Each structure stands twice: as structure tokens, then as C-alpha cells.
Amino acid sequence: MGVLVVGSVALDSVKTPFGEVRDALGGSATFFSVAAAYFTDVALVAVVGSDFPAEHVEMLRSRGIDVSGLVTETGKTFRWEGVYGYDLNDRETLDTQLNVFESFRPVIPERLAEAEFVFLANIDPELQLSVLEQVTGPRLVACDTMNFWIEGKRSALDELMRRVDIMVMNDAECRMLADEPNLIRAARTVLGMGPKSIVVKKGEHGAVLADSDCFFSAPAFPCEDVFDPTGAGDSFAGGFMGYLAKTGDVTTAGIRRAVIYGTVMASFCVEEFSVDGMTSLSQADIEGRFGMLKDLSHFEAG
Amino acid sequence: MGVLVVGSVALDSVKTPFGEVRDALGGSATFFSVAAAYFTDVALVAVVGSDFPAEHVEMLRSRGIDVSGLVTETGKTFRWEGVYGYDLNDRETLDTQLNVFESFRPVIPERLAEAEFVFLANIDPELQLSVLEQVTGPRLVACDTMNFWIEGKRSALDELMRRVDIMVMNDAECRMLADEPNLIRAARTVLGMGPKSIVVKKGEHGAVLADSDCFFSAPAFPCEDVFDPTGAGDSFAGGFMGYLAKTGDVTTAGIRRAVIYGTVMASFCVEEFSVDGMTSLSQADIEGRFGMLKDLSHFEAG
Numbered sequence: 001m002g003v004l005v006v007g008s009v010a011l012d013s014v015k016t017p018f019g020e021v022r023d024a025l026g027g028s029a030t031f032f033s034v035a036a037a038y039f040t041d042v043a044l045v046a047v048v049g050s051d052f053p054a055e056h057v058e059m060l061r062s063r064g065i066d067v068s069g070l071v072t073e074t075g076k077t078f079r080w081e082g083v084y085g086y087d088l089n090d091r092e093t094l095d096t097q098l099n100v101f102e103s104f105r106p107v108i109p110e111r112l113a114e115a116e117f118v119f120l121a122n123i124d125p126e127l128q129l130s131v132l133e134q135v136t137g138p139r140l141v142a143c144d145t146m147n148f149w150i151e152g153k154r155s156a157l158d159e160l161m162r163r164v165d166i167m168v169m170n171d172a173e174c175r176m177l178a179d180e181p182n183l184i185r186a187a188r189t190v191l192g193m194g195p196k197s198i199v200v201k202k203g204e205h206g207a208v209l210a211d212s213d214c215f216f217s218a219p220a221f222p223c224e225d226v227f228d229p230t231g232a233g234d235s236f237a238g239g240f241m242g243y244l245a246k247t248g249d250v251t252t253a254g255i256r257r258a259v260i261y262g263t264v265m266a267s268f269c270v271e272e273f274s275v276d277g278m279t280s281l282s283q284a285d286i287e288g289r290f291g292m293l294k295d296l297s298h299f300e301a302g
Numbered sequence: 303m304g305v306l307v308v309g310s311v312a313l314d315s316v317k318t319p320f321g322e323v324r325d326a327l328g329g330s331a332t333f334f335s336v337a338a339a340y341f342t343d344v345a346l347v348a349v350v351g352s353d354f355p356a357e358h359v360e361m362l363r364s365r366g367i368d369v370s371g372l373v374t375e376t377g378k379t380f381r382w383e384g385v386y387g388y389d390l391n392d393r394e395t396l397d398t399q400l401n402v403f404e405s406f407r408p409v410i411p412e413r414l415a416e417a418e419f420v421f422l423a424n425i426d427p428e429l430q431l432s433v434l435e436q437v438t439g440p441r442l443v444a445c446d447t448m449n450f451w452i453e454g455k456r457s458a459l460d461e462l463m464r465r466v467d468i469m470v471m472n473d474a475e476c477r478m479l480a481d482e483p484n485l486i487r488a489a490r491t492v493l494g495m496g497p498k499s500i501v502v503k504k505g506e507h508g509a510v511l512a513d514s515d516c517f518f519s520a521p522a523f524p525c526e527d528v529f530d531p532t533g534a535g536d537s538f539a540g541g542f543m544g545y546l547a548k549t550g551d552v553t554t555a556g557i558r559r560a561v562i563y564g565t566v567m568a569s570f571c572v573e574e575f576s577v578d579g580m581t582s583l584s585q586a587d588i589e590g591r592f593g594m595l596k597d598l599s600h601f602e603a604g
Contacts, residue, residue, distance in 0.1 A: 087483035181389035183506060184524040204485060205507035206519070215598045217508070217521035222486040247604060256601040290603065296517045297599050299558040301592065302549060 002040030002245040004138075005032045006106045006131050007121025007234070009046040009056075009070065013081040013095075014273060016088065016228050024274040025056045026080065028121035028144070031231035033065045034275045035238025035265035036119075038286060040245040042238075043112045045069035045131075049077040049100045059279075069109050073100040088226050089203065108134040117245040119237055120164070122146050125156035132163055140250055142166040142241055143195075144233070150177050162194035166255075168237050170201045183208070184215070199240065199259060201233050201266075209259050214252065218259045219297045221267035221289060228273050232266040235278060239265030264289040304342030304547040306440075307334045308408045308433050309423025309536070311348040311358075311372065315383040315397075316575060318390065318530050326576040327358045328382065330423035330446070333533035335367045336577045337540025337567040338421075340588060342547040344540075345414045347371035347433075351379035351402045361581075371411050375402040390528050391505065410436040419547040421539055422466070424448050427458035434465055442552055444468040444543055445497075446535070452479050464496035468557075470539050472503045485510070486517070501542065501561060503535050503568075511561050516554065520561045521599045523569035523591060530575050534568040537580060541567030566591040 005028075012026030029046045036042045043066035050072060060067050078101035081094040106127055113136050120128040120143040128143060135141075143164040149157055150173060161167060167190060171183055178189035183200065187210040190198050197211040202220070209216040240262035247254060264286055271277040307330075314328030331348045338344045345368035352374060362369050380403035383396040408429055415438050422430040422445040430445060437443075445466040451459055452475060463469060469492060473485055480491035485502065489512040492500050499513040508522040542564035549556060566588055573579040 089483075181391075182526060182528060184526045188526075202507065205504065208524075215524050216601070217524075217598050218601075219519035219521075219599075222510075222517050222519075224484060224486045224490075226484060249604070253602065254604070257604050260601055294601070294603065296519050297521075299518070299520075299562055299596070299599075300555065301596065302551070302556070302559050 002042060002115070003036055003117040003119060003241050004043050004045065004108070004112050004115035004135070005029050005036070005119045005121055005238075005241075006045045006108070006128070007032060007123060008078055008101055009044070009048050009052070010078040010080055010101075011052075012230060012274070013079070014228055014230050015083040017084070017086050018227050019273070021273045023079070025059075026231060026274060027078065028234040030060070031234035031269060031275060032119060032121060032238040032241070033060060034063060034278050035235040035269070036242030036245070037063045037065050038265070038281065038283075039239070039242030039261070042066065042242070043069055043115065045106050045108055045112065047071045047073055047100050047104045049073060049075045052077045066112070069107075069112055071107070073103075075100040082230070084229065088229055091229070106131055116140070117241055118142070119241045120144065121234060121237070125149050125153045125160045128160050129156060129163075132160075140165045140244060142168055142237070144168045144237060145173065147173055147176055158193065161190075164195050166197045166199060167195040168199045168201065168240070170203070170233060174198070174200045197255065199262075201236055203229070203232070207236070207259055207263060209255060211252070216256045216259065218256075218263055219293055221263055221293060222296065223267055223270060226270045229270050231275065232270050235269035236262035236266040239263070260290055260293050261286070263293060304344060304417075305338055305419040305421060305543050306345050306347065306410070306414050306417035306437070307331045307338070307421045307423055307540075308347045308410070308430070309334060309421075309425060310380055310403055311346070311350050311354070312380040312382055312403075313354075314532060314576065315381070316530055316532050317385040319386070319388050320529050321575070323575045325381070327361075328533060328576060329380065330536040332362070333536035333571060333577060334421060334423060334540035334543070335362060336365060336580050337537040337571070338544030338547070339365045339367050340567070340583065340585075341541070341544030341563070344368065344544070345371060345417065347408050347410055347414065349373045349375055349402050349406045351375060351377045354379045368414070371409075371414055373409070375405075377402045384532070386531065390531055393531070408433050418442070419543055420444070421543045422446065423536060423539070424451075427451050427455045427462045430462050431458060431465075434462075442467045442546065444470055444539070446470045446539060447475065449475055449478055460495065463492075466497055468499045468501060469497040470501045470503065470542070472505070472535060476500070476502045499557065501564075503538055505531070505534070509538070509561055509565060511557060513554070518558045518561065520558075520565055521595055523565055523595060524598065525569050525572060528572045531572050533577065534572050537571035538564035538568040541565070562592055562595050563588070565595060
């Protein structure tokens with residue numbers, strides 16, 4: 001099996017300057033899975049309520065995503081509502097209803113516990129740790145987190161960071177975790193907390209990969225039509241982990257390529273609401289943007 | 303002759319979390335010249351007051367910078383005072399005393415008017431236009447500006463943009479000039495205003511070069527010891543224009559390399575107060591950072 005993701009499946013109501021959508025398919029595990037499924041086999045573990053539309057499950061299944069770990073509980077699905085301003089960099093959360101997600105205790109089906117590549121999407125670090133107890137020796141574990149857990153569950157997060165291979169986070173979270181405004185120093189500080197590598201997502205400014213002996217600076221894809229940034233980070237993680245799982249190449253060169261594939265998937269994600277920007281891509285579309293990123297970051301010594 | 307710069311020479315009082323300095327050598331033409339002089343012959347046109355320390359003029363001259371266009375007027379030198387907060391991205395101007403700079407009317411000495419490469423540092427666009435009237439057919443003109451002129455001297459700036467080859471500005475200025483939050487769209491809009499190319503400086507996020515048919519995304523140098531960001535943008539411009547003037551290579555590949563040399567010079571600038579980070583570099587220091595930027599942005603298709 002390729003990659004296992006544990007995270008949220010949600011119904012998002014989003015308003016941007018370009019339109020709005022209500023109860024659209026969202027959640028970290030959703031964006032991750034749809035992106036990763038272009039590269040490898042994907043299984044997701046998450047919870048939804050009894051109100052969750054069957055068509056969404058069918059869509060995931062039709063993309064080859066293993067939904068055997070998607071549990072339906074009595075109650076309502078996790079809902080998030082947010083609005084983006086004109087510049088799309090800042091968003092305001094209008095409403096968060098955890099619903100069945102509040103009592104989510106991930107149970108990894110036995111067959112999925114043997115996954116070689118595991119992504120712990122942004123949930124309570126205690127639950128992320130419980131997943132590590134259930135998987136049977138994955139080759140590589142990557143993990144996301146957010147400011148809420150950095151502030152509220154620091155000791156669990158610290159333990160988690162000692163046990164994962166790659167931390168994936170955004171630049172504000174990296175600075176916060178390290179209590180250091182210089183991003184390069186902050187990344188080094190976070191590396192000292194345990195993970196072998198850290199991938200710092202910087203939105204329109206690209207991403208940085210840091211490990212003990214080198215940095216990699218990945219360009220952003222020059223998106224002119226950012227429609228809705230929701231899910232960009234999870235789509236990035238899906239492309240990143242999907243490529244690693246597909247190739248099994250966890251050398252520095254392989255991880256650098258994975259960052260670029262993550263960038264490509266995030267660039268498609270933001271062009272539509274929900275996962276719509278990622279549902280009808282060809283391999284040529286994906287390789288085309290990979291090639292564009294190669295061209296636009298290329299220079300030679302004189 | 304290599305490159306001519308017209309801009310300010312100032313005395314800066316700067317406070318950062320790491321120290322402070324009073325009446326240190328500063329100004330856009332100063333940072334530009336010291337950076338560019340590593341690559342080519344440089345002449346500066348600027349004005350100082352009768353209080354300007356002779357040792358600074360001597361330092362510039364000792365670096366091979368042609369100071370025959372540096373005019374001394376009766377009165378005090380342009381002074382700027384600012385303070386940087388903990389994260390060094392935002393600065394507060396505490397005091398600006400234009401002094402002799404207020405009545406600066408650049409006069410280009412006849413010998414310097416034949417310069418092949420001209421940089422119009424950030425001054426009143428009407429004065430920048432007056433420089434264009436005085437030079438005799440330069441091969442390439444680049445130009446910086448700031449929010450103050452975008453708001454206050456827009457029609458002169460518009461005329462200027464139709465007459466220069468390359469606009470160099472920071473990302474906030476680019477968005478403001480285009481009235482467009484998406485930086486890629488903003489860059490395209492500014493290109494539509496006249497210049498053949500635009501270089502957008504993004505500080506710790508690197509730089510973007512845009513022309514009519516391609517984008518280039520340059521990584522930032524991963525500076526862990528940013529001591530004082532004052533002058534970084536002008537040092538970038540100095541490395542950029544200095545390399546172009548040295549090689550005469552204004553192909554896309556040459557301009558991309560010039561952006562990297564600009565990045566290198568800015569990275570040295572921010573490591574000390576004033577121009578101190580750029581006064582004792584070897585060619586090996588400069589080429590070393592060029593090579594590091596090449597390595598840290600490198601990836602290959604799988």
C-alpha cells in the first residue's frame with residue numbers, strides 16, 4: 001500500500017472575492033487524498049456524520065482512494081465556515097462546528113496499519129501519537145500541526161516531533177514553534193526538536209525544505225487565478241507524500257522533487273473551490289507544471 | 303565606463319534588536335556603489351552637506367568609485383533615523399531630515415553622461431526623468447521607486463516607466479502600483495506600463511524577475527544573522543546592475559544571473575550596519591554564495 005492519511009473530512013462554507021460555496025467537500029484528509037491519488041494508492045482514516053453526502057464518498061472511491069477507514073458516526077459532519085479578503089492571504093473563520101470530529105479517536109484498520117508512508121494531518125497531537133502506536137513500522141511518517149496545538153498541546157507535540165521523520169508546517173507556525181522570527185534559524189531550531197526534515201510552506205512565496213545539512217528553496221507556482229486557497233497546504237502534502245510513496249525515493253534529490261510535486265498540486269487546488277481544481281487532471285498537466293517550475297527557477301553560472 | 307547611479311548619500315541612525323549606530327554612512331547611491339564596485343566601474347551622482355565626513359568620500363574613492371559627481375552643498379547632509387523591531391521585516395522611521403537633499407537637482411558631468419548602464423535610485427521621478435535628459439543613449443536604464451512617489455508623483459512616474467528598461471521595486475510597491483494584490487498579475491500590469499522587465503524584491507522570500515514571456519523566481523539567501531536590513535534593496539540593485547555592466551549580457555540568462563548576484567550582495571549587506579558587510583569581500587566570497595544559491599534551488603526531474 002502507498003500512503004495512509006489520518007485527518008479530517010469536512011463540509012466547508014467558503015466565501016472569497018470571486019464567489020462562495022456552501023457545505024462543499026473539504027477537510028485535510030480529503031485534499032490530501034485527492035492530490036496523493038495521482039501518484040500512489042491512498043487510504044484515509046477519518047470520521048463523518050450521518051448527514052455526509054454519499055456522493056462524496058463515491059467520488060473518493062472512484063478515484064481509487066481506500067475509504068474503508070472512513071467511519072460514519074451518528075450526528076453531523078465537521079463544518080467550517082470562513083471568508084477570505086481581497087488579498088487572499090488572510091482568512092477569517094466565521095464558524096467551526098466540530099460535531100462528530102470532536103470525539104474522533106482514529107482506529108487504523110489492520111490492513112492499513114502496514115502502510116509504508118503515513119501522513120498525520122493537522123489534528124490533536126495526542127491523536128497523532130495514537131496513530132503511531134497503531135501502525136506497524138512505517139518507512140516514513142510526516143506530520144502537520146497548527147498554532148492551536150503549538151499553544152495548547154505542546155508536550156504531546158514535542159513527543160510527536162521526536163517520533164516523526166518530516167514536519168510539514170507553514171512559516172508562521174515554524175516561527176511560533178521555535179519562538180524565533182528568522183525563518184532559517186527557526187527551521188534549524190525545529191530540526192533540533194526531533195524531525196529529520198522540515199518542510200515550511202510559505203504560500204505565494206514557495207516552500208523551504210531543511211534537513212541537518214542542507215536547505216532547498218522551492219519556488220511558488222506563479223498562480224494568476226487564485227480562487228480559493230482552502231486546502232492548499234493539504235494538497236501540497238498530498239503531492240509531496242504521494243510522490244515519495246510512488247517512488248520510494250527518500251534521498252535528498254527525491255524529497256526535493258516531492259516538494260515540487262506538492263507545489264504543483266497546491267497550485268491546482270487553489271484555482272477552484274473545494275477539490276474541484278484537482279479532479280480532472282492528466283499526468284501531462286502535472287508534469288507540465290513541474291517543468292514550468294524547473295524553468296522558472298533555473299539559472300546557470302556565467 | 304560601467305555604471306552610473308544617481309541617488310542619495312546619507313547619514314543613517316539605526317537601531318535594531320542587535321545594536322545601534324549613529325550617523326553611519328548610508329543612502330541608496332552609497333549601498334548601490336559599494337556593491338556594484340565589486341563587478342565594474344561605478345560613478346555616483348549625489349549631494350552631501352558640508353558636514354559630511356571626508357573619510358567616507360575617501361572610502362568610496364579607495365574602492366574605485368568615481369565621486370566626481372558627488373556635490374558638496376553648504377548645509378547638512380540628508381539624515382534618516384529608524385528602528386527595526388524583533389522580526390526585522392517592519393521598520394519605523396523616527397526622523398527624516400532632507401537637508402541639502404531637498405534641493406538636489408542632479409547634474410551629470412559630461413564624462414559620466416556616456417554611461418552605458420544607468421541606475422536611477424529612489425528619488426523624485428521628476429529628477430529621475432531629468433537624468434534621462436542628460437545621459438547620451440545608455441544601453442540599459444533601471445529604476446527604483448517607493449510608495450511616496452507612487453502616491454504623490456504618479457504622472458511623472460508613468461512617464462518614467464515608459465522610458466526605462468527595468469523597474470526594480472519591492473513586492474508591496476508592485477502591488478500598490480498595479481492596484482492588484484496578486485503579485486504575478488501585479489507584475490504583468492506593471493510590465494504593461496512600459497518597462498521591458500521588472501524585478502520584484504521580496505526580502506527574505508527572494509526575488510521575482512518578470513518580462514513579457516517568462517518569470518524567474520530567485521531564492522533568498524538563507525541569512526541566519528540578519529543584523530540590519532537597511533540598504534539591502536540598493537545593494538541588491540548594485541550587484542544586479544554591476545554584473546550586467548561587467549558582462550554586457552542582457553539576455554534572459556544574463557539577467558537571471560544578475561538577479562542572483564544582487565541577492566548575494568544584499569545577503570552580505572544585512573549582516574552588518576551601514577556598508578560594513580560589503581567592504582572586505584573577496585571574489586571567492588561572492589562566488590561562494592552564488593554557488594550556494596545554485597545548490598539550494600536545484601532539483602532535477604526524476
